[in-house]
Amino acid sequence: MAEVGDCIFCRIVAGELPAEVVARSPHTLAFRDLDPQAPTHVLVVPTEHVADAAALGPEHAALLAELAVTAREVAEAEGVRDRGYRLVLNVGDDAGNTVPHLHLHVLGGRRLEWPPG
């Protein structure tokens, strides 16, 4: 598991790596995905390091709500709220999780296939 100091999303939160930030709240940051899979593809991350959704516990209840609110604000700002959007949390290899810092994908702006590939 990556140390926090090596974590690319912690470094984006700290302003050490560039990212196109689209929204923020006291404990979350939202920025565009480097390799977008839809017209809107934004990642919402907690500003504190949390490895993934499997590391969440009851102590993260307020943080989870804050992630969801920031995601909704992103959807509104991107103009996809009315037509719909998808929120995704990948956990582990089979889901294709590559960055070990919790991130909520906000995908929209096109018809999204279900189930995902």
Ligand code: 5GP
């Ligand atoms: P995962 O597959 O772990 O759920 O999603 C990781 C996402 O982070 C991928 O969609 C990937 O394109 C994105 N990503 C990886 N490195 C960076 C980066 O340095 N900056 C940004 N903005 N996105 C990144």
Ligand code: ZN
């Ligand atoms: Zn991190």
